[in-house]
Amino acid sequence: MTTGFWHQAAAVVHRDLLRERRRGDVLWITIPFGAIALLLVPLAVGTDAILLRQIGPGMYWVIVMLFGVLVSVGKASNETLPQQDASALLGLDPASGFVGRATSATLLLLIFEMVVGVVAVGLYDISIIGIPWLIVTLIIVAIGLALLGTLTGSIVNSTSAGTALVPLLVAPLSVPLLLGATQSYEGLRLGHSILSWVLLMVAVVLIVAIIGVLTARPLQEM
Amino acid sequence: MQAQTRNRQWPWVAIVLSLAVAFTLSMVSPADSVQGDLVRIMYVHVPAAWLAYLAFFVTFVGSVGYLITKDLRWDRIAAASAEIGVYFTGLAIALGMIWAKPTWGVWWTWDARLTLTAIMFFVYLGYLALRRTTDDPVVRAGRSSVLGVLGALQIPLVHFSVVWWRTLHQPPSLVRPDGPAIQDPLMLTALIVGVLAFTVVYGSLMVKRIELIKLDDRKVAIEQSIERPVAGEAVTVPDLGASS
Amino acid sequence: MSDWGWVAFAYTVTYGSLGVFAGSIAVRIRNTRRSIGETE
Numbered sequence: 001m002t003t004g005f006w007h008q009a010a011a012v013v014h015r016d017l018l019r020e021r022r023r024g025d026v027l028w029i030t031i032p033f034g035a036i037a038l039l040l041v042p043l044a045v046g047t048d049a050i051l052l053r054q055i056g057p058g059m060y061w062v063i064v065m066l067f068g069v070l071v072s073v074g075k076a077s078n079e080t081l082p083q084q085d086a087s088a089l090l091g092l093d094p095a096s097g098f099v100g101r102a103t104s105a106t107l108l109l110l111i112f113e114m115v116v117g118v119v120a121v122g123l124y125d126i127s128i129i130g131i132p133w134l135i136v137t138l139i140i141v142a143i144g145l146a147l148l149g150t151l152t153g154s155i156v157n158s159t160s161a162g163t164a165l166v167p168l169l170v171a172p173l174s175v176p177l178l179l180g181a182t183q184s185y186e187g188l189r190l191g192h193s194i195l196s197w198v199l200l201m202v203a204v205v206l207i208v209a210i211i212g213v214l215t216a217r218p219l220q221e222m
Numbered sequence: 223m224q225a226q227t228r229n230r231q232w233p234w235v236a237i238v239l240s241l242a243v244a245f246t247l248s249m250v251s252p253a254d255s256v257q258g259d260l261v262r263i264m265y266v267h268v269p270a271a272w273l274a275y276l277a278f279f280v281t282f283v284g285s286v287g288y289l290i291t292k293d294l295r296w297d298r299i300a301a302a303s304a305e306i307g308v309y310f311t312g313l314a315i316a317l318g319m320i321w322a323k324p325t326w327g328v329w330w331t332w333d334a335r336l337t338l339t340a341i342m343f344f345v346y347l348g349y350l351a352l353r354r355t356t357d358d359p360v361v362r363a364g365r366s367s368v369l370g371v372l373g374a375l376q377i378p379l380v381h382f383s384v385v386w387w388r389t390l391h392q393p394p395s396l397v398r399p400d401g402p403a404i405q406d407p408l409m410l411t412a413l414i415v416g417v418l419a420f421t422v423v424y425g426s427l428m429v430k431r432i433e434l435i436k437l438d439d440r441k442v443a444i445e446q447s448i449e450r451p452v453a454g455e456a457v458t459v460p461d462l463g464a465s466s
Numbered sequence: 467m468s469d470w471g472w473v474a475f476a477y478t479v480t481y482g483s484l485g486v487f488a489g490s491i492a493v494r495i496r497n498t499r500r501s502i503g504e505t506e
Contacts, residue, residue: 151372155365155372156355168347172344172348175341204376208376211375222364237488259469259473260469262473262477266476270480313480316483320472320479321476323472427487427488430495431491433495434498437498438498
């Protein structure tokens with residue numbers, strides 16, 4: 001393959017989205033899983049409207065962190081070893097493969113966030129405020145979580161424990177994203193500046209992206 | 223042979239001696255004016271927490287070392303430090319809870335340091351879980367080292383996020399959850415000696431844990447090199463009774 | 467429980483768990499040495 005870095009990445013994105021359209025893992029499995037989780041919580045903690053409005057935003061973001069990462073897991077385990085070998089033999093730059101997979105994971109996560117978000121707003125009566133910054137937060141979280149999930153998926157790489165191991169590895173590392181997202185919502189509600197939280201989340205994105213790109217080739221060569 | 227055995231046991235001796243000194247100082251130092259005798263728990267909690275962070279840092283260094291040199295010795299250092307680190311992180315959390323219950327009436331205070339230590343515990347645990355999924359030492363080392371670097375570089379961001387979160391939600395009039403600063407010289411000595419003793423314990427455990435890793439690797443190598451009959455040779459072609 | 471009770475609890479947990487952890491390493495080293503000694 002002699003095409004450039006970004007062309008290769010775009011080809012990977014195209015392949016992943018096509019795969020999703022055919023198999024529909026995210027649409028039919030991950031999103032419903034997140035939605036039913038939101039449904040189960042009030043069954044356990046109580047349906048008092050005031051309580052739900054309080055915990056709603058936090059529950060939403062926890063569901064995004066824990067369940068959204070499954071978007072990356074499904075894709076990582078989709079690529080069998082022979083498929084990976086084929087990509088390598090074709091000359092696919094592992095770094096552009098990483099960027100491509102992270103990008104498609106971001107897009108799928110955005111869809112996840114929006115659909116599950118609608119469910120959360122409905123069930124927990126969450127008020128939507130500060131829409132521009134909210135959109136920024138949704139996008140940054142999607143990128144950060146997709147990067148974490150894709151990189152972790154590459155590290156674990158189709159071992160038998162992959163399905164539960166990736167979420168376990170991502171969960172503690174997703175804390176800055178979780179706190180950034182929830183504190184941003186709180187900040188917008190109270191009228192505070194949320195710039196520091198946004199910058200923190202951007203820092204997460206940058207660091208994981210750099211590590212992911214730099215380690216793509218070493219990981220492939222194992 | 224005897225000298226070899228004696229030399230191999232020095233780490234255990236070092237552990238016992240250093241802990242004996244630290245323990246004596248912890249018991250002999252005066253009680254705190256505010257916390258009373260509960261402050262003695264700090265003389266093991268703080269060293270354990272210090273070691274948790276040190277071990278984490280060493281795992282990071284080992285991971286970077288392996289990624290750069292591809293020498294498995296770096297990976298052994300990273301892995302040994304991670305296992306010892308999980309232990310000390312768990313211990314630090316347990317001791318923090320044992321201190322918190324009589325002091326604050328609850329087992330968990332959600333203060334920044336305790337929460338951060340708990341998150342670190344799970345990062346370590348994930349690292350060890352990842353290592354268990356692969357037998358091949360080279361593949362295992364490669365994957366672990368990338369995770370080690372990823373985890374270590376994210377920890378400062380986790381730290382900031384948790385600290386900011388707590389400063390937003392804790393009223394400033396609340397006394398620092400980990401107690402007032404220790405100022406009495408004998409108490410300070412007990413604390414510092416505790417930290418030094420635990421560092422000796424860490425170093426000794428590292429020596430022994432790495433020794434165990436090398437022994438395990440040698441055992442695996444021996445098992446793989448032994449000539450064994452191929453399993454298929456135990457099965458013969460079935461006789462179908464057909465006339466040839 | 468008295469303050470000294472909590473302190474005793476904490477130190478028991480500390481030295482007890484350390485003994486178990488260090489002991490497990492020592493035992494595993496001994497067992498691995500033995501099994502290597504058997505095959506060599």
